[in-house]
Amino acid sequence: MHLKHRLYNLRRRLFGSWSIDDPRPIQASAPYTYFLPPPNEIAALRPGDLVKLVIRSHPxxxxxDAERMWVEVKTIAPDGWSGTLANIPSDMxxxxxxxxxxFHPFHIIDLLFEGNRGIPPRPARREYWDRxxxxxxxxxDGVPVYYVxxxxxxMADENDKYPESGWRIRGDYRDLTDEELEARPFQYIAIGKVLNVDDSWLHLIDSPIGSAWLRNFETGAYEPLDEEGGHGKA
Structure with missing residues (x-):
């Protein structure tokens, strides 16, 4: 390890601190891709179970600046829980x-139950990892979805973990020329990432191949386009 790095870590060890992240703001901002354990599973935790926390190093x-680590639950009380770190920190x-x-129950991002207990089944949850x-x-840039x-x-590769959905999502381009629209960069990404920023078209997600919809910003509704209706900026 470089001397400068060693001195920096020594200062962190002697004078640094740590905190536990509250994951709820992340979940609120990314509800289609960031999931937390349901309340019934957290309520079923007992001493000896493992919970995962996001621990942030200062500096x-x-x-x-943060690591996700397992903690063995030791005590559970209304004013707070306690546990011992079950991982070796990588650099903390x-x-x-x-x-x-x-910590508190709301800090928990994942959990593992010790032994076999009758935990209620996790509620069914649809996920949107298709590309x-x-x-x-x-x-x-926060440009609203306009044409889907x-x-x-x-686009799929045989080694891809998730399939390609066929969905194409265009941001509002009413003020662009065809050349400007054509020059727009795009990404091949999970549908959930798009829904996190604009889920106005979620109700269309199961529409069949060949479907096309244009957003009416006056009404907020997506209006279907048929083959004869045409659309110059597809």
């Missing part, structure tokens, strides 16, 4: 395996 590591000298942590093509401006259509999937 941060030179590589990252303020903590070590076995360190005592205090689509979307204009970058929808994801990065579904064609025969042709």
């Amino acid at each position: 941060p590591s030179l590589e990252w 000298p303020q903590l070590r395996e076995g360190s005592l942590l205090r 689509c093509l979307v204009d970058n401006c929808v994801l990065d 259509y579904r064609e025969e999937p042709d």
